[in-house]
Amino acid sequence: MATTELTYLNAILEAEKEEMERDSSVILVGEDIALYSASGVLGKLDPRRTWNAPISELGFSGMAIGAAITGLRPIVDLTIASFVYLACDQIINQAAKIRFMTGGQVRVPVVFRMSMWHNGANAAQHSDRPYPMFMNVPGLKVIAPATPSDMKGMLKSAIRDDDPVLVFEDNDLWGKKEAVSTDPDFLVPLGKAAVRREGSDVTIVSVAGCLLHALPAAEQLAKEGISAEVVDVRSLVPLDRATILASVAKTRRLVVVDYAHRTAGAAAEIAATVAEEGFETLRAPILRVTTPDVQIPFSPKLERPLYPNRDKIVAAVHKVLH
Amino acid sequence: MMRRSGVKYRLLESQIVTDDQPMTLRADQRREAYRRMLSIRGFELALPRRIAAGEIPGAVHSSVGQEAALVGACMALRDDDSITGTHRSHGHPIAKGARLAPLMAELMGRATGVCKGRGGSMHLADRSVGIIGESAIVGGGIPLATGAGLSALVRGTDQVSLSFFGDGAANQGVLYECLNLAAIWKLPVIFFCENNGYAATTPASTTHAQPDIAKRAGGFGVPGVIVDGQALDEVYGVTSAAVERARRGEGPSLIEAKTYRFDEHAIGVFIPSHYREADEVERYRRERDPLVLCRAWLLEAGHSETELGEIESAVERTVAEAVEFARKSPHPDPASVWDYLYSNPIGYPA
Numbered sequence: 259m260a261t262t263e264l265t266y267l268n269a270i271l272e273a274e275k276e277e278m279e280r281d282s283s284v285i286l287v288g289e290d291i292a293l294y295s296a297s298g299v300l301g302k303l304d305p306r307r308t309w310n311a312p313i314s315e316l317g318f319s320g321m322a323i324g325a326a327i328t329g330l331r332p333i334v335d336l337t338i339a340s341f342v343y344l345a346c347d348q349i350i351n352q353a354a355k356i357r358f359m360t361g362g363q364v365r366v367p368v369v370f371r372m373s374m375w376h377n378g379a380n381a382a383q384h385s386d387r388p389y390p391m392f393m394n395v396p397g398l399k400v401i402a403p404a405t406p407s408d409m410k411g412m413l414k415s416a417i418r419d420d421d422p423v424l425v426f427e428d429n430d431l432w433g434k435k436e437a438v439s440t441d442p443d444f445l446v447p448l449g450k451a452a453v454r455r456e457g458s459d460v461t462i463v464s465v466a467g468c469l470l471h472a473l474p475a476a477e478q479l480a481k482e483g484i485s486a487e488v489v490d491v492r493s494l495v496p497l498d499r500a501t502i503l504a505s506v507a508k509t510r511r512l513v514v515v516d517y518a519h520r521t522a523g524a525a526a527e528i529a530a531t532v533a534e535e536g537f538e539t540l541r542a543p544i545l546r547v548t549t550p551d552v553q554i555p556f557s558p559k560l561e562r563p564l565y566p567n568r569d570k571i572v573a574a575v576h577k578v579l580h
Numbered sequence: 581m582m583r584r585s586g587v588k589y590r591l592l593e594s595q596i597v598t599d600d601q602p603m604t605l606r607a608d609q610r611r612e613a614y615r616r617m618l619s620i621r622g623f624e625l626a627l628p629r630r631i632a633a634g635e636i637p638g639a640v641h642s643s644v645g646q647e648a649a650l651v652g653a654c655m656a657l658r659d660d661d662s663i664t665g666t667h668r669s670h671g672h673p674i675a676k677g678a679r680l681a682p683l684m685a686e687l688m689g690r691a692t693g694v695c696k697g698r699g700g701s702m703h704l705a706d707r708s709v710g711i712i713g714e715s716a717i718v719g720g721g722i723p724l725a726t727g728a729g730l731s732a733l734v735r736g737t738d739q740v741s742l743s744f745f746g747d748g749a750a751n752q753g754v755l756y757e758c759l760n761l762a763a764i765w766k767l768p769v770i771f772f773c774e775n776n777g778y779a780a781t782t783p784a785s786t787t788h789a790q791p792d793i794a795k796r797a798g799g800f801g802v803p804g805v806i807v808d809g810q811a812l813d814e815v816y817g818v819t820s821a822a823v824e825r826a827r828r829g830e831g832p833s834l835i836e837a838k839t840y841r842f843d844e845h846a847i848g849v850f851i852p853s854h855y856r857e858a859d860e861v862e863r864y865r866r867e868r869d870p871l872v873l874c875r876a877w878l879l880e881a882g883h884s885e886t887e888l889g890e891i892e893s894a895v896e897r898t899v900a901e902a903v904e905f906a907r908k909s910p911h912p913d914p915a916s917v918w919d920y921l922y923s924n925p926i927g928y929p930a
Contacts, residue, residue, distance in 0.1 A: 283734075283735075285734060307734070309730070312757075314757035314758075314760065314761060316723070316753070316757060317723050317758045317760070317761050318723075318757075318761060320720075320722070320724060320726070320754065321723045321726045321727040323723065323724060323727060324664075324713075324723055324724035324725060324726060324727020324729075324730070324731070324741075325727035325730045325734070327712045327724065327727070328662055328712060328727065328728040328731040328732070329731050330727075330731050330734055330735070332727075347754075348720070348723055351715070351717045351720055352713065352717075352720060352723075352724060356724075357920055357922070357923060358698055358920045358921050359695060359699045359703050359705075360694075360695050360698070360699060360703070360705045360707065360713070360920075361694065361695035361697070361698050361699065362920035363695070363706075363708075364707060364713075365923045366923075396921055397921055397922065399922075399926075419923075419924055420923035421922045447926075496927040496928070
């Protein structure tokens with residue numbers, strides 16, 4: 259397989275560029291995307307393929323949904339995830355529902371991308387992680403790839419998918435590099451988790467960018483003689499319950515790690531799934547390592563201690579093992 | 581194209597057309613328009629008995645009184661043009677030429693319904709006649725129509741899209757986001773306000789700082805026009821001008837059809853009726869019934885009683901057949917509830 263070294267951010271741009279070259283119905287819509295064309299990062303684009311939008315998240319998100327229903331495959335760049343709330347009516351009441359409500363008369367092949375920021379002193383209105391809310395909306399697909407390869411392959415799958423897909427990106431992943439396939443048909447399927455590290459004593463399920471802490475935690479635990487399996491969920495809807503349950507059946511212990519707020523989050527859903535379907539395999543209560551239910555403060559001294567990190571994961575593993 | 585003399589509507593801010601001879605319906609189009617208006621009326625009038633018989637779950641939202649606005653607008657569109665509608669959704673598909681039977685079956689929640697029993701009264705979207713959504717979120721269809729306009733532009737077709745919305749939706753911010761988007765990119769979109777005077781029970785006069793919604797178009801450099809929504813040919817004339825403008829690549833227009841809802845906001849739920857005077861409703865029914873006005877206009881235009889009578893009998897039969905089709909149709913299988921949630925279901929049902 260031919261590969262090239264790509265950062266996570268460039269994997270996003272490569273995926274968009276390849277899909278726009280492949281399919282003339284793929285368009286980009288969003289704020290400040292004119293710089294893509296201006297900088298040539300996506301090559302020379304037909305002006306009808308990029309729509310540098312005014313700050314009207316509800317309007318242009320709904321416009322993209324309407325365009326998707328009528329033959330295009332728009333990629334909407336909402337930039338920062340907290341802005342998705344402005345577009346929620348169209349995403350939830352139209353994109354998620356309209357195929358169902360019309361008895362399958364329409365398809366809604368639209369992608370919404372948004373980045374999530376933390377430890378950046380951005381305060382509470384630029385620091386949200388809204389994916390758990392969307393997991394509660396039937397009709398949407400929700401992904402949070404954690405590696406450049408996954409981002410490229412899953413974003414391409416999302417663009418080719420006939421349903422609305424929300425793509426959540428941790429901004430501290432943007433600079434991470436790895437060898438990524440250059441095959442224009444390299445796809446990573448939606449709805450499949452990845453076992454990043456095999457282990458036998460405990461399963462650490464990692465959501466989105468928490469992989470950056472889960473793998474070092476497993477490394478640390480290995481030094482202590484504890485074998486941790488790390489499962490990167492990648493796709494929150496559909497959620498690959500089978501891979502998680504199979505891992506827990508093997509290790510019999512579960513720690514779920516997620517940067518999102520604690521209540522009714524992705525980690526809660528994963529924990530509930532294992533409690534319902536894998537209870538008899540468990541030797542210890544499930545633990546969640548999450549951000550507590552408090553707004554994200556501006557001061558780094560206040561912000562930094564809130565998030566899951568390697569040490570908190572290691573501590574949680576110690577707890578489920580003893 | 582036939583032209584007729586005299587301009588009966590007011591153009592605001594800027595002209596949709598420079599020609600002051602608006603387009604008018606040809607004889608065959610007039611018959612078709614009358615058939616569609618009567619179909620809406622007949623469809624709506626058939627509902628109370630079916631509700632009383634317990635055959636229609638939930639509430640229904642009648643378009644009686646608004647037929648000329650709906651049909652006048654849709655007669656200006658081609659079959660491949662898109663429209664979006666509202667919770668008052670029965671009239672839009674019929675005005676665009678939809679078959680009645682699947683619509684009636686939908687109201688009865690049947691498997692043969694146009695939306696397979698997943699939509700109901702507020703969502704009679706029939707894609708086969710160009711409807712891409714009937715939104716019960718007030719204003720929700722406006723961005724979809726804007727997107728259909730964008731899609732036509734990107735795909736290089738000369739399709740246009742038209743968004744029906746009410747006076748209530750005119751106070752949703754999304755209308756102004758979309759007017760701006762359509763204006764800056766010259767999208768082929770017609771924003772069509774069915775101003776029936778009331779948002780459920782709230783008079784438009786109490787919620788609009790100035791009464792003419794069309795005037796708001798000027799703030800976006802978009803032509804705005806007010807038209808008598810009870811006059812079929814006038815609605816057709818202004819909409820045709822807006823459609824032609826959009827097809828020429830000159831961008832969106834905002835049309836405000838002043839119309840009136842004869843029935844309550846919804847039938848089948850209790851709605852207090854003291855928000856408008858009984859006299860007012862009676863006056864509209866007596867003097868401003870679009871079917872009565874249309875029939876008189878057709879006779880004046882040379883159509884015979886026999887010709888109109890034939891249309892009336894045919895519509896009556898079609899409505900009766902639609903009711904029978906719906907009543908005889910199967911209910912959906914409960915196990916089918918997962919169908920249509922996703923185009924590409926992965927691991928569903930969970």
